[in-house]
Every structure is written in C-alpha cells, then in structure tokens.
Amino acid sequence: MCGIVGYVGKRPAAPILVEGLHRLEYRGYDSAGLATPEAGGLRVIKTEGRVQQLRNLIKEEIPAAVGIAHTRWATHGEPSDANAHPHLDSAGRIALVHNGIIENSDRLRAQLTAEGVSFASETDTEALAHLIGRLMAAEDAPSLEEAVRAALSRVEGTYGIVVLDRDNPDHLVVARNGSPIVLGIGEGEMFVASDVAALVRHTQQVVYLDDGELAVVRSDEFHTSTLAVEASPVVKSPTTVDLVADDYELGGSTDFMSKEIHEQPTALARALSGRLNERFATAHLGGINMEPRELRAIRRVKFLGCGSSYYAGQMGAQLVEELARIPADAEPASEFRYRNPVVEADTLYVALSQSGETLDTLAAAQELKRKGGQLLGVVNVVGSAIARECGSGIFLHAGPEVSVASTKALTNTATSLAMLGLLLGRVRDLSTADGKRIVAGLRRLPEQVAEILAQEQAVAQVAARFADTRSMFFVGRVRGWPVAREGAQKLKEISYVHAEAYQASELKHGPLALIDNTMPTVIVVPDDELLSKNIGTIEEIKARSGAVIAVTNAELPAGLVDAELRVPRNETELDPILFTIPLQLFAYHLAAKLGRDIDRPRNLAKSVTVE
Numbered sequence: 001m002c003g004i005v006g007y008v009g010k011r012p013a014a015p016i017l018v019e020g021l022h023r024l025e026y027r028g029y030d031s032a033g034l035a036t037p038e039a040g041g042l043r044v045i046k047t048e049g050r051v052q053q054l055r056n057l058i059k060e061e062i063p064a065a066v067g068i069a070h071t072r073w074a075t076h077g078e079p080s081d082a083n084a085h086p087h088l089d090s091a092g093r094i095a096l097v098h099n100g101i102i103e104n105s106d107r108l109r110a111q112l113t114a115e116g117v118s119f120a121s122e123t124d125t126e127a128l129a130h131l132i133g134r135l136m137a138a139e140d141a142p143s144l145e146e147a148v149r150a151a152l153s154r155v156e157g158t159y160g161i162v163v164l165d166r167d168n169p170d171h172l173v174v175a176r177n178g179s180p181i182v183l184g185i186g187e188g189e190m191f192v193a194s195d196v197a198a199l200v201r202h203t204q205q206v207v208y209l210d211d212g213e214l215a216v217v218r219s220d221e222f223h224t225s226t227l228a229v230e231a232s233p234v235v236k237s238p239t240t241v242d243l244v245a246d247d248y249e250l251g252g253s254t255d256f257m258s259k260e261i262h263e264q265p266t267a268l269a270r271a272l273s274g275r276l277n278e279r280f281a282t283a284h285l286g287g288i289n290m291e292p293r294e295l296r297a298i299r300r301v302k303f304l305g306c307g308s309s310y311y312a313g314q315m316g317a318q319l320v321e322e323l324a325r326i327p328a329d330a331e332p333a334s335e336f337r338y339r340n341p342v343v344e345a346d347t348l349y350v351a352l353s354q355s356g357e358t359l360d361t362l363a364a365a366q367e368l369k370r371k372g373g374q375l376l377g378v379v380n381v382v383g384s385a386i387a388r389e390c391g392s393g394i395f396l397h398a399g400p401e402v403s404v405a406s407t408k409a410l411t412n413t414a415t416s417l418a419m420l421g422l423l424l425g426r427v428r429d430l431s432t433a434d435g436k437r438i439v440a441g442l443r444r445l446p447e448q449v450a451e452i453l454a455q456e457q458a459v460a461q462v463a464a465r466f467a468d469t470r471s472m473f474f475v476g477r478v479r480g481w482p483v484a485r486e487g488a489q490k491l492k493e494i495s496y497v498h499a500e501a502y503q504a505s506e507l508k509h510g511p512l513a514l515i516d517n518t519m520p521t522v523i524v525v526p527d528d529e530l531l532s533k534n535i536g537t538i539e540e541i542k543a544r545s546g547a548v549i550a551v552t553n554a555e556l557p558a559g560l561v562d563a564e565l566r567v568p569r570n571e572t573e574l575d576p577i578l579f580t581i582p583l584q585l586f587a588y589h590l591a592a593k594l595g596r597d598i599d600r601p602r603n604l605a606k607s608v609t610v611e
C-alpha cells in the first residue's frame with residue numbers, strides 16, 4: 001500500500017525513480033511525486049493521479065543523482081496535488097516519503113501549529129517532515145540521522161520512510177516500523193524501495209530492514225542500526241532475490257490479471273513440484289519442521305487470512321477436516337487480535353498471505369506468537385514480514401502477483417492447504433488408497449486448469465450476457481461455499497457490480513425475497529453428494545424468475561439453467577480449486593465489458609499494510 005523509491009548514485013535519479021514508481025503502482029495509484037536536490041533548494045514534482053501524469057510533468061532532464069519518490073493510496077486526506085508525497089518541512093530543506101499511518105499525527109499537528117508551523121497538506125506524514133526539519137534548524141543541529149531518530153521517538157504508528165536533506169544530498173536516511181523497506185545494492189549506486197519489484201531491474205542484491213531499524217544509505221555503502229535514540233549497530237548482509245525484471249512485465253498480456261490467470265497451470269505445477277510422494281501417498285512439505293508425532297498431536301487447525309486469503313483458508317479448513325478428520329476453521333485475521341482469542345497449545349495456527357505484508361495478518365501472527373501458539377505461514381513472498389514472523393511454513397511459489405485481484409496466489413494457497421490436509425491425514429487415518437487418490441488428483445490440477453482456461457471465450461460470452469446486471473447472488477454448499485464467496489469478491493472488486501455470497505441452503509431463510517428477473521444467481525454445483533440439494537435451490541430460483549448461471553461438472557437436466565461454466569472432474573475434495581477458475585474469468589470478462597481498469601480497481605491497492 002503506497003510505493004516508495006529512493007536512489008543515490010551516479011546516474012540522474014528522476015528516470016530511475018519514475019520507472020520504480022511505475023513498477024510499484026499496483027500498491028497505490030491516486031497520486032505520485034518525487035523530490036531531488038537542485039541549486040539552492042529541492043525540486044518537488046507531484047500530482048494527483050497516476051505515475052504517467054507525473055512523468056508528463058517532467059519536461060526537462062533533471063541532473064541530480066539522488067532523490068526520493070512515492071505513489072500513494074490515500075489514508076489521511078483526499079487524493080490531491082497537495083496531499084501527494086514527498087512532504088517538506090517549512091524551510092523546504094527536508095523531503096520525506098512515508099508508507100503507513102502516523103496515529104498521533106493530530107496531536108503532533110496541534111503541537112506544531114501552536115509553535116507557529118503552517119501545514120500545506122491534510123496528511124499525517126507532513127507532521128513528521130516538520131518535526132525533522134525543526135530539529136535540524138536548531139543551533140547545534142544534529143545530523144539527519146539523529147534528527148530522524150529523535151523525531152521518530154515522538155511518533156506512534158507504522159512507517160516505512162525515506163528522508164532527503166537538501167544540504168547533505170550525498171545520503172538518504174531510511175527507517176522501518178511496520179511498513180516494508182528494502183535496500184538494493186548496486187555498483188556505486190544504492191536503491192531503496194518498499195518492494196523488490198522496483199529494484200530487480202537494477203540489482204538482485206537486497207537487504208531487508210526489520211521493524212525498528214534505520215539505515216543511512218550512500219552511493220557506495222550503507223549502515224544499519226536500531227531506531228532507538230541510543231542506537232546500536234545492526235550488521236546485515238545482502239541476500240540474492242530470485243526475481244528478474246521480466247517477472248514484472250506484461251509480456252503479451254493486456255493486463256496483469258489476465259496474465260496471472262493464465263499463469264496458473266505453471267504456478268500450480270511449481271507449487272506441487274517435489275512435494276508429492278506417491279510411494280507413501282502423502283505430501284512432503286520441507287518448510288514444516290514437524291515430526292509425525294508432533295503432527296499427530298495437533299487437535300485442531302485454524303487458518304487466518306484476509307480477503308481472498310481468508311476464502312482460501314475456508315477451502316483449506318474443509319480439506320483438512322475431510323482428509324485428516326480433525327476440526328478446522330478459518331477466521332478473518334483482521335478481527336483476530338481484537339477478540340482476545342483463546343490460544344490452544346494443541347491447535348496449529350496457519351497465517352495465509354500472498355504478499356506476506358498484510359498488516360492485519362501480521363498482527364494476528366504476532367498475537368499468536370506472543371501467546372505461545374504453534375504457527376505456520378503460507379506465504380508467496382519470500383523474505384516478507386509474515387514469512388519471517390512465522391519462521392516456518394509453505395511458500396506458494398506462485399511468482400510475483402501484481403494484479404490487485406488475486407488469482408494464482410489463491411489457487412496456490414488452496415492447493416498448498418490440500419497438501420497440508422493430505423500430510424495431516426496420512427499421519428492419522430487417511431488410507432494409502434485415499435492418499436494415492438488425492439496425490440493423483442493434485443497432479444492432474446495444472447492440466448485441468450489449462451483445460452478450463454481454454455474455454456475462456458465461452459465464459460466471456462456468458463459474462464457479456466450479464467454485464468448490465470446491477471446485483472448478483474453467488475451461492476454454494478459446503479465445498480462450494482468459499483468458492484461462491486471468492487467469486488463474489490472477485491466480481492465486486494474489479495467490476496463494481498454488487499455481488500453477495502450466501503450458503504445455498506440459507507437462500508430460503510431470507511435472501512430469496514430479492515430474487516426476480518433482475519437478480520441473477522451464480523451457483524456452484526459440483527457432482528457430489530449435494531447435487532440434488534443444489535438442483536432444488538436452482539428450481540426455487542427459477543420459480544421466482546431468477547436467471548441461474550451454474551459452475552458445474554455435473555450433467556444438469558436440459559434447460560434447467562440459463563448458462564453453464566464447465567469444470568473438469570477431479571476428486572470431489574479438490575473441487576474448490578478448479579471451480580474457482582471459471583469465476584475468475586467471469587469477473588474478468590464482465591469487468592472488461594464494462595470498461596473497468598482491471599489492474600487498478602477504484603479505492604483498492606495491493607498489499608494492505610494499514611489497519
């Protein structure tokens with residue numbers, strides 16, 4: 001959420017900063033800006049709108065070889081030129097970009113205003129720029145590093161910041177508490193970013209700052225230390241990221257959502273690779289450092305995630321209960337820490353996150369660790385905060401997911417949880433025959449997903465037929481319920497069509513009142529033990545003139561539904577994974593038909609690093 005880029009080196013900074021912002025635009029895209037030093041001052045260019053608008057404002061070459069830049073997702077103050085980052089102190093000496101939220105900004109703002117400071121924006125960030133600037137204006141002025149430390153000691157909240165001093169433009173000061181910051185190590189040049197996506201074009205050598213750390217970054221060196229006013233040095237060595245610039249390119253695709261939907265067969269194959277064991281009919285999950293005896297001691301599993309990761313957790317809970325016959329459930333991570341949860345010693349808690357940065361999920365993981373819970377992470381981004389907090393778990397291997405609407409990460413999460421269910425089942429009562437059946441089913445998934453994607457045009461035609469609908473129901477039973485929830489979420493997120501998910505069995509307890517010929521229903525109909533119940537629900541909807549779109553692998557009676565989205569057969573336990581795919585295509589094509597900006601849905605951003 002919000003993107004930060006910084007550069008100090010030997011080349012003109014501005015093109016590097018703008019290119020970096022472009023890579024980070026999926027994290028926030030309502031305003032953008034940059035600051036570089038120039039003779040006698042700071043040059044600040046910022047604007048409401050996209051990075052392209054910022055690019056258009058840069059009319060001449062800017063020679064400065066140092067600078068900071070930001071793309072914003074508004075928290076305090078509407079998207080506007082004034083609220084765009086960087087923010088300056090009153091003297092125009094300090095420029096600062098910030099991700100996160102300064103929770104005591106109202107108090108700081110009131111104190112600073114009483115001291116005569118005028119504010120140019122409504123943001124929480126500006127108070128911090130003034131605090132640093134005022135410290136540096138004092139007679140025995142501290143260094144920028146000391147001023148940042150002292151100013152941050154007065155700040156409550158979360159931040160990833162980069163600060164530039166007009167009078168000492170040979171370095172940047174960077175600090176982190178709750179919002180990611182990574183340094184990129186070049187040859188005679190250094191980069192700073194909130195996400196490696198902005199760095200991999202220039203270097204694969206990176207250093208992740210941890211919470212409570214500060215770095216002073218010069219073109220040829222960096223020093224890291226703790227954030228405390230009485231700082232201690234922290235020695236950090238660069239690690240190599242296994243990503244290149246092409247991973248963040250569109251290639252031949254029109255947008256990242258479409259690209260990532262079509263990457264699913266390969267992404268799934270990567271997630272499964274080396275993790276299925278035919279001989280013992282189980283899964284081999286190297287990141288879970290638990291002996292069979294410890295796995296057997298688990299009495300309950302709880303999945304914690306937000307949005308699509310939560311729905312993937314619901315799919316996982318169903319899989320664990322079916323395969324391992326132990327109670328499992330999923331809960332939104334965003335609520336977890338606020339209800340003083342009872343943490344049980346024999347429950348396995350699993351934090352789910354594509355980005356590994358979602359603040360609510362990170363906070364749930366921290367609460368669990370504080371209470372001594374057994375915790376695993378199921379995360380896509382290696383080195384991310386949640387991956388490091390959890391220490392062990394399963395990496396998704398989905399590759400970078402840029403689209404705000406999650407697709408391949410959800411599929412890989414559900415598949416990883418199926419492997420976890422298989423592993424837990426095989427140390428209990430899941431037979432070898434059933435284990436083999438699930439292993440074979442998992443192996444078939446990449447090919448079957450490709451088969452569904454090959455029917456894209458048919459799904460697009462169905463989506464086009466329903467594109468002028470204002471509201472839809474998505475319903476499913478048991479295994480189909482999280483599929484319906486994820487389908488509704490995807491449609492809302494990118495098309496802005498209202499979509500509400502219900503358990504199909506709940507329809508008659510109230511929502512059926514809304515069914516008429518303007519309210520279509522998408523129903524998830526696997527050919528399983530609940531087929532006749534789902535057919536009954538379809539009949540009830542049809543009797544009230546509602547249109548029905550069935551996602552199905554069953555042979556439904558002719559003329560029963562208005563449209564079918566077909567899914568190949570696999571083992572019923574794995575149905576949710578396959579049934580999700582046509583609904584991604586449905587949401588995508590309906591949104592495309594409505595002319596939506598698919599990769600940049602309004603009001604949203606990838607990686608929610610604020611509460």
Ligand code: AGP
Pocket residue numbers: 306307308309352353354355356357358361404405406407490493606607608
């Ligand atoms: C999915 O389409 C959404 N953009 C959103 O619900 C997302 O899944 C959620 O914010 C959690 O993100 P995470 O998996 O990165 O933690």
